[in-house]
Amino acid sequence: MGKGKKGWALLLAVVMLTTTLLSACGSPDKKEDKGSGSKSGTVEVSKEGFPIVPEQINLTLMAPDVGVQNWNDMAVLKKMEELTNIKFTYNNAPKDSFDTKKNLVFSSGEYPDVFLAAGLTAAEQMNYGEQGILIPLEGLIDEYAPNMKKILEENPSIRKSITAPDGHIYALPVVDFNQPWYRNPMWYNGKFLKKLGIDKLPETTEELYTYLKRVKEEDPNGNGKKDEIPLSSVNLRDIRTWLLGAFGVYEEEVYVDDNQKVHYTPMEDGYKEYLSYLSRLWNEDLLDHESFSQTSEQKKAKAQNNQVALFSDWHAYMTMGGEPGMEDPMFVPVKSDFVDKPVIARNRGITIGAFAISNTNKYPEASIRWVDYLYSYDGALLFSKGPEGMLWKYTDEATKKKEYLPVENIETVRSTLTPNFGIAIPSVTTDELLKGLKTDFDLWVDKESKEKLLDKGSRIPFPILFLTSEEQAEVNVLSSDLNTYVRQMEAKFVTGAEPISNWDKYVATVKKMGGDRMQEIYQAAYDRWNSN
Amino acid sequence: MKESVEIAGPEGVDLQQPRMGRSPGKMRRLASGKSTWSKMLQNWELYLFVAPAVLYFLIFHYAPMYxxxxxxxxxxxxxxxxxxxxxxFQHFERFFNSYYFGDLLWNTLSLSLYELAIGFPLPIILALAFNEVKNGFFKKSVQTVTYAPHFISVVVMAGMIITFLSPSSGMLVRLIELFGIDAPKFLDDPSWFKTVYVISGVWQNAGWGTIIYLAALSGVDPQLHEAAIVDGASRFKRMLHINLPTIVPTISILLILNMGNVLGVGYEKVLLLQNSLNMESSDVISTFVYRSGLVNAQFSFSTAVGLFNSVVNAILLVTVNQIAKRTSKTSLW
Known part of the structure; x- marks a missing residue:
């Protein structure tokens, strides 16, 4: 019997040990004290100059990681740590799965102190702001963020776009009024244009069709096989906005027309015309038949095999391979008979949700001062091009004129220096920022954008605005089924699995699923936005 | 009488043997005679052995249920x-009224029943065949070849399927075209999705599935075979009348377990093979849960859908178990 008792004691001990261990891992209030040197959050934060805090403080940060360089080894971040005395621990997640990770983090109860480049949507800002997970920043901005404050004072429209309906600012944006692209542009394969003797790019949908048809039939890559793919896409997402414009539709989901009327795209006549056009391209094998199943790597492989005539990417060389070059011209928005001129969506100039502070952050003042540096000329330059002497140097510091140092593969090197590569890091882009640092290629791209997009009257399709919580909840419910249905039917109409003659039936279903309601909600929100 | 059992040996494990042999009547009497606690104390080593497993289930499978x-x-x-x-029941109502409720249920059910219909019998046939092969080297190499795909991760597997079936460069598509047949659009055509899913699943898992049957087959008494040979039974007849009946209990247990999982199509592979063209036949409950829960952060709604899924699974499991119990006397409990 004695032996038995001992056994029970042992068993009990094991159970208790396991449960205490587990609860220790699980409970958030037993977290290790984050500040290494400081005992509490009452550290003295200087209102200007560096360092921000006299003794080093530790904070955690969550951001999407493009996987080029460990953030701990980035020169820009090391420099920031030196300057500010704020040391970050990076809890990053890969860019591709970042949104999933972000949702989980918000529901886990354990938040990073700072969200950087997290792309917090208006819905997320309001939702988590109201719950108190994200703290209001407007008071902190007034006190500790002179650069951001100045930007907001000079641009009331920015303040309007980032203020939630409850009057708080929960996240800071990226400000860049120089970038006109709403989506990555489309580019023509210059070699094909030359071979087929095209001196004027297509300007109507018919001309575009004729050109793509010629690519298919006249073997411009000269390998004797008809293996050309005139237009290639991944899920149509990359080319949709550009082609919708030919039929008078600004954007793929919601846009406002010139008469302040809001449209829900999937029910529009222009969208129907777009579907018929793509369906025609599909039937004649002008639109890549793998468009719905391929990955962007597969698309790039085809382009590098010199098979693709028209595609979308940030820059043409990123798909075509090789060095940045000027031989692949940008797509000129085409128009159909349906409209008088093509409509072109323009970038909103600000990207919301680039920086936010969570309620577990013990040093919100220090955090906001850290990010405010990114909205200054020096900070933006540091994050954009790295510290002076690595990629660039001043030729005349007074006029802020700079030049590149003789470094090969500037973009590749840049991606190892700064996190500001492929993700939306808070910053403000001004003309003087890149003074002297624009390469011939950059200038050429600017010129292409200006002539082909800006000069043709591009505009913002729908302002950045917040819905009320009730509206947002309803939109969430409606759009989860609607989006699936719309994308599925788009694929079916384009590939001919569903004849375009069933359009009316499709519209009826969309309405039944709440398409009209979506339009109403966004109209109401837009009217509210417009009136104040 | 009772005493003799209790002193039978301090090595609790040995105790089990005589006890198992007792008639149910005696067991009952024993149980009522002593309190449960003291009997548990008696066999503490056994409870210690089972403790980690019980704890595991409590902590990782029961505790999260709250x-x-x-x-x-x-x-x-x-x-x-x-x-x-x-x-x-707001979230349940939303799911039942959802436009996709019917499609989701049908896709999930048909996909797993299809998988069961093809994927379940094949390992049995394969195991019976392996069992007939006597040559050590040949047998071993064939077994290894059929087991190997099991160790490929789902992501790599899906990548392989997409690459092999790509209309422009796919190896299998080229192969079919060699015979002058126009290859169907395996991944773009909704009517092909389920077949691609099931066949690739068979390729990956049939070999691995034979292991449990081979173990059962090793228990066949050689004397039965010898007797049958003397009686002039052919190899096929012996397989049919000796080997197969031996593994029938294993088969029914596995069938019951599989039935309990009918709505539990794993989402990874479906999700990885899904695209907007095959969506109408590839969207299953688990991918729907993934989309609404993890992607759109509607945690309550997706939990409701997941719970519905589990409840249906549990009902199916109990029903099939009852049927099996009535018809073949083999059952889980």
């Missing part, structure tokens, strides 16, 4: 699971 309540609540992270407000 989170199921968010299916009936409007889960708000800041308020936590316990303090979020109750909304009753």
């Amino acid at each position: 989170g199921i309540q968010i299916a009936f609540k409007n889960f708000i992270p800041a308020k936590g699971i316990l303090n979020s407000e109750w909304v009753g």
